[in-house]
Amino acid sequence: xxxxxxxxxxxxxxxxxxxxxxxxxxxxxxxxxxxxxxxxxxxxxxxxxxxxxxxxxxxxxxxxxxxxxxxxxxxxxxxxxxxxxxxxxxxxxxxxxxxxxxxxxxxxxxxxxxxxxxxxxxxxxxxxxxxxxxxxxxxxxxxxxxxxxxxxxxxxxxxxxxxxxxxxxxxxxxxxxxxxxxxxxxxxxxxxxxxxxxxxxxxxxxxxxxxxxxxxxxxxxxxxxxxxxxxxxxxxxxxxxxxxxxxxxxxxxxxxxxxxxxxxxxxxxxxxxxxxxxxxxxxxxxxxxxxxxxxxxxxxxxxxxxxxxxxxxxxxxxxxxxxxxxxxxx
Amino acid sequence: xxxxxxxxxxxxxxxxxxxxxxxxxxxxxxxxxxxxxxxxxxxxxxxxxxxxxxxxxxxxxxxxxxxxxxxxxxxxxxxxxxxxxxxxxxxxxxxxxxxxxxxxxxxxxxxxxxxxxxxxxxxxxxxxxxxxxxxxxxxxxxxxxxxxxxxxxxxxxxxxxxxxxxxxxxxxxxxxxxxxxxxxxxxxxxxxxxxxxxxxxxxxxxxxxxxxxxxxxxxxxxxxxxxxxxxxxxxxxxxxxxxxxxxxxxxxxxxxxxxxxxxxxxxxxxxxxxxxxxxxxxxxxxxxxxxxxxxxxxxxxxxxxxxxxxxxxxxxxxxxxxxxxxxxxxxxxxxxxxxxxxxxxxxxxxxxxxxxxxxxxxxxxxxxxxxxxxxxxxxxxxxxx
Numbered sequence: 001x002x003x004x005x006x007x008x009x010x011x012x013x014x015x016x017x018x019x020x021x022x023x024x025x026x027x028x029x030x031x032x033x034x035x036x037x038x039x040x041x042x043x044x045x046x047x048x049x050x051x052x053x054x055x056x057x058x059x060x061x062x063x064x065x066x067x068x069x070x071x072x073x074x075x076x077x078x079x080x081x082x083x084x085x086x087x088x089x090x091x092x093x094x095x096x097x098x099x100x101x102x103x104x105x106x107x108x109x110x111x112x113x114x115x116x117x118x119x120x121x122x123x124x125x126x127x128x129x130x131x132x133x134x135x136x137x138x139x140x141x142x143x144x145x146x147x148x149x150x151x152x153x154x155x156x157x158x159x160x161x162x163x164x165x166x167x168x169x170x171x172x173x174x175x176x177x178x179x180x181x182x183x184x185x186x187x188x189x190x191x192x193x194x195x196x197x198x199x200x201x202x203x204x205x206x207x208x209x210x211x212x213x214x215x216x217x218x219x220x221x222x223x224x225x226x227x228x229x230x231x232x233x234x235x236x237x238x239x240x241x242x243x244x245x246x247x248x249x250x251x252x253x254x255x256x257x258x259x260x261x262x263x264x265x266x267x268x269x270x271x272x273x274x275x276x277x278x279x280x281x282x283x284x285x286x287x288x289x290x291x292x293x294x295x296x297x298x299x300x301x302x303x304x305x306x307x308x309x310x311x312x313x314x315x316x317x318x319x320x321x322x323x324x325x326x327x328x329x330x
Numbered sequence: 331x332x333x334x335x336x337x338x339x340x341x342x343x344x345x346x347x348x349x350x351x352x353x354x355x356x357x358x359x360x361x362x363x364x365x366x367x368x369x370x371x372x373x374x375x376x377x378x379x380x381x382x383x384x385x386x387x388x389x390x391x392x393x394x395x396x397x398x399x400x401x402x403x404x405x406x407x408x409x410x411x412x413x414x415x416x417x418x419x420x421x422x423x424x425x426x427x428x429x430x431x432x433x434x435x436x437x438x439x440x441x442x443x444x445x446x447x448x449x450x451x452x453x454x455x456x457x458x459x460x461x462x463x464x465x466x467x468x469x470x471x472x473x474x475x476x477x478x479x480x481x482x483x484x485x486x487x488x489x490x491x492x493x494x495x496x497x498x499x500x501x502x503x504x505x506x507x508x509x510x511x512x513x514x515x516x517x518x519x520x521x522x523x524x525x526x527x528x529x530x531x532x533x534x535x536x537x538x539x540x541x542x543x544x545x546x547x548x549x550x551x552x553x554x555x556x557x558x559x560x561x562x563x564x565x566x567x568x569x570x571x572x573x574x575x576x577x578x579x580x581x582x583x584x585x586x587x588x589x590x591x592x593x594x595x596x597x598x599x600x601x602x603x604x605x606x607x608x609x610x611x612x613x614x615x616x617x618x619x620x621x622x623x624x625x626x627x628x629x630x631x632x633x634x635x636x637x638x639x640x641x642x643x644x645x646x647x648x649x650x651x652x653x654x655x656x657x658x659x660x661x662x663x664x665x666x667x668x669x670x671x672x673x674x675x676x677x678x679x680x681x682x683x684x685x686x687x688x689x690x691x692x693x694x695x696x697x698x699x700x701x702x703x704x705x706x707x708x709x710x711x712x713x714x715x
Contacts, residue, residue: 014546152671
């Protein structure tokens, strides 16, 4: 088991390395370097930088060195928590990102919980009551969830709630708490605003998971051991929950590893529509303004987030499914 | 998806499998493609989706013919005109479709001339009349359009789905956008297919260390959050690029992720077919590796590939739409579904011009249709199962 965890950990590290290279490539992609952009910005406000100063800055950031050296320098600084300076905001990148990263984590995680919380009972219900009215209704809603991209869904909900209920469902805080420091009241306010974006984000994944859960459980329910359990006189609930559901959960957990990157990715675009204070809107603005250290840092952090999420879901998979644990031990 | 398709199959009167001597005789002598077609036909919803998808691609082919005003021509005085409904019969009861014309009103706040709908004027619609000039299929210069109206009078206008802020007709733009978005899906899937067959094939054929390495790479690609990565790559495209260059670059970017699913399908097929008797037999008879792959293995999994492709297409379309919606995908003057939806991005605009959301309708229909179609194809792909 330790070997399995170690292997997954190595894969997570490799993924992280690949993401860091990608993030650094994104930083390097626009023509010119950081100093060029910095000088252009200064001269647009009237001040100027001498050639010697520019050269000094290039040496400070190692911009005169080859790509690989620059990459290593950047990674070295990032590990120490220094993501560089955001040109757009004139502040350190870590300060700009601040709370936004945690709000992204919060929303993605809430969406994950919603996905689990909905898909599990509905999946079980749809399998046990196959072809019932409820089964059809859920399948139908699931289909909508699959076919409508989540930013469109957010847009439609935004319009409907505005048009017929006169509500603005955007944002994550009421206006009085938006800039206020964290307090209990603010957290309470947040819990009221969180469910809707989480639900919008979760719908497509939930639809997928319901399908998987339903199909797996249907396969399990036809197996002889279920008949045996019934013949022994177990109650119906116990028959279903104790064995077939547990066996059907296995692919459920493995899908989770792919679900988390998907949710994090989705949160970016949904945040823009619903104006949520996640890293999404900052990333878009940074990319448009070519504020590359900020953009690179966000891509890197989002990557880190999904790598950690995937690793945790691997651990969860092992915890749920004894077959994997034993297979690994052999 | 199978489950849902079955359910709809039941609704649409899907019949139980044929039994009896006649049916069995027919099945016994049928070719594989006949078997696949019969199986596919039973799946009524998939057949319906095939028709829908075919209609959409036909629409894409005749986009300019179906549009009636130049999608680029703008007139700020005609901004945000709501959709007009067609009155099919004239006041004397004769079949002569018309819409209400426009009326110039001076806005007393800005002193600008603004057009609004005038219920007293009629603009008659002609079928197969002449409109703006275009090249049919990009080759044949013509002026024929399905619908046209007398555009010499400035107060005339036809806005079946309303106009955007710049007074551009949404219907005409939607037609042209459909062509762009549907083609970018096809182009993206072609590149993905190439990568998928290449890597999946190598992985399944050689196995061992190469297989493990490719599988790890696929796992790695799948665990990277796609949207931020796409955004980063798309934003790095130089501003000086023409919209054609951007188009190809965006296609490439979205297909960089899509190939992993296809590679998995191809690999899975290769692995299972490698052990089949007919492949072993061909090998023992001294057939070359290339002959085994292309003559014996490929025909038995092309159907699987087609199914996987039709399931990958909607993902491509969503990707392009999302990127363009964010303003990082295709750039104006290119028109795509995402670019049209970009206009409907915030609640202030939606409150004034809710019809801009209509651009979402074809997106949803096409994605649904491709999903059902891919589902039916996947069921039919293995007619012996």
